[in-house]
Amino acid sequence: MLPPFKRFRSSLAHILTGFVPFIIGTLLFSNLWVGVFAVACVYWSREKCQHQYKLKGDKPTYTVWNKGWIPFEWEFASQLDLYVPVAFYILVVIVL
Numbered sequence: 001m002l003p004p005f006k007r008f009r010s011s012l013a014h015i016l017t018g019f020v021p022f023i024i025g026t027l028l029f030s031n032l033w034v035g036v037f038a039v040a041c042v043y044w045s046r047e048k049c050q051h052q053y054k055l056k057g058d059k060p061t062y063t064v065w066n067k068g069w070i071p072f073e074w075e076f077a078s079q080l081d082l083y084v085p086v087a088f089y090i091l092v093v094i095v096l
Contacts, residue, residue, distance in 0.1 A: 018085035
């Protein structure tokens with residue numbers, strides 16, 4: 001587990017990588033809020049899959065398909081990886 005500052009810095013890096021789905025969603029639908037939704041979808045699905053793979057272990061994949069749908073089931077670092085980029089792009093939309 002990373003120390004808190006490095007963990008938060010790692011979550012901040014997701015802001016840069018979240019730029020791609022934000023731009024694609026915004027350009028496709030000409031709406032900034034769709035871009036924010038795209039960022040949320042990308043990071044939610046990524047963190048959900050990571051959570052399921054941690055739970056899976058040696059069991060078959062179908063045994064964990066119903067786990068991790070709600071972000072509060074994830075560990076705090078995974079929640080940060082979702083909330084930090086989404087909050088940033090919400091602020092971008094509000095400012096623009």
